[in-house]
Amino acid sequence: MNLSSLDEPIAVIGFGLTGQSVVELLCEHGIRCHVFDKQTNEVILESQEKYGELFQFNESLSLPARIEEFATLIVSPGVDTRGELYQAARTRGVEILGDIELFARLNTVPVVAITGSNGKGTVTTLVGKMAQAAGLKVALGGNIGTPALNLLGVKLDLIVLELSSYQLETTRSLNAKVGTVLNVSPDHLDRYDSYEHYRQTKQKIYHLSESLVLNRDEPEIWPTTYSNRPTVNFGLSLPGAGEYGIRETQEGVAIAKGAEILIHVNECGLKGAHNWLNITAAIAIGQLLDLPLEAILQVCREFTGLPHRCQLVSVTEGVQWIDDSKATNIGAMMAAIEGFGMYKQGRLILLAGGQGKGADFSKARESLARYCDEVLLFGEDAALLREAWSVSVPCEMTESMFVAMDIARERAVAGDIVLLSPACASFDQFTSFAERGERFKEYVDGTCHRSA
Secondary structure: OOOOOOOOOEEEEOOOHHHHHHHHHHHHOOOOEEEEEOOOOHHHHHHHHHHHHHEEEEEHHHHHHHHHHOOEEEEOOOOOOOOHHHHHHHHOOOEEEOHHHHHHHHOOOOEEEEEOOOOHHHHHHHHHHHHHHOOOOEEEEEOOOEOHHHHOOOOOOEEEEEOOHHHHHOOOOOOEEEEEEOOOOOOOOOOOOOHHHHHHHHHHHHHHEEEEEEEOOOHHHOOOOOOOOOEEEEOOOOOOOOOEEEEEEOOEEEEEEOOEEEEEHHHOOOOOHHHHHHHHHHHHHHHHOOOOHHHHHHHHHHOOOOOOOOEEEEEEOOEEEEEOOOOOOHHHHHHHHHHHHOOOOOOEEEEEEOEOOOOOHHHHHHHHHHHOOEEEEEOOOHHHHHHHHOOOOOEEEOOOHHHHHHHHHHHOOOOOEEEEOOOOEOOOOOOOHHHHHHHHHHHHHOOOOOOO
């Protein structure tokens, strides 16, 4: 493994899981790391003891004044690239890279690169399981599972990376075998100058991939030039020759390649029309990788989903309770209500709210009017959601997610769906979307109380 291309001294900015993986790699190769983080913690103290003089800890506030001391900055995804630190580094010719760029320079294993505002974790997991079912040694990494750098040196046939826009900002050298942008909807607008800026960041993945999988239903996110690379497309519309999509048959709705029926959706473990799109994308990627169709379809039948992503928690007195706490942006929420709303038998009651991250919630009005019967709002930006949505659907503000659940329990009857799909971040009331989802599940099961 050759790290000679890195100019020293090196500053590592942020010491979460990503920063820790960077330091582990560099220190194991005898390269000194100047680590900058907000404050000393137990992990930092353990690292100082483990790596000795190779690990130099500094508080973040001291970095801007010391920028001229370093030749390379390796930044964690959470560091805003618009900040003063970046500007100072660029002015002084300091190289800035992230862990994915460092991984790309050292990796020799074929990579699938997957990004998108919604569904990327599900599609990444599906593709990984498909490759595994085909007998390949595969690992998932990046924004899901293991930090990418921890996969270097592992004997693998394939690496499937879920990549966030934050990671793509600092990536230039990744040469993925297959790359895709599943979709783009407004998100993280507190981090980007505009939606266009966010979209262009996602589209970087096209320039980092040998072959492309394109969402036929969102041509606005296609690359401007791609004719020199193998390309397939997927969508929920009727597929043409060589395309992946949805067909109506006498036996029901099916996923197809052109005129060829591959699998009926009622055979799939994942439910909801939005998940048909995820499955279709994963099949397209799997076939570009030349995985056996039998292995691909086996996974489609067996995989039932990731936690907090449109996960069926309970069916109580005929009411379905769905945990989609991972829906932290408006696009994810719209995908969920459309996915369940298209085929609902009763009413759809939506629980939504939290921190809106500057999103334009009015974009959901049409979907809410068409598929949703009632919205129960909670959290910091509940009033903004009510202002945006009340013209389309009855909205009621509540004190908390648990109060909203109490109201939903009183009103829902057999055949109804209660869907937690917040369209917002969770940090106003919970430590993460995962905690929010777990508390939702516990409350449905009767093991968590409002004051807990």
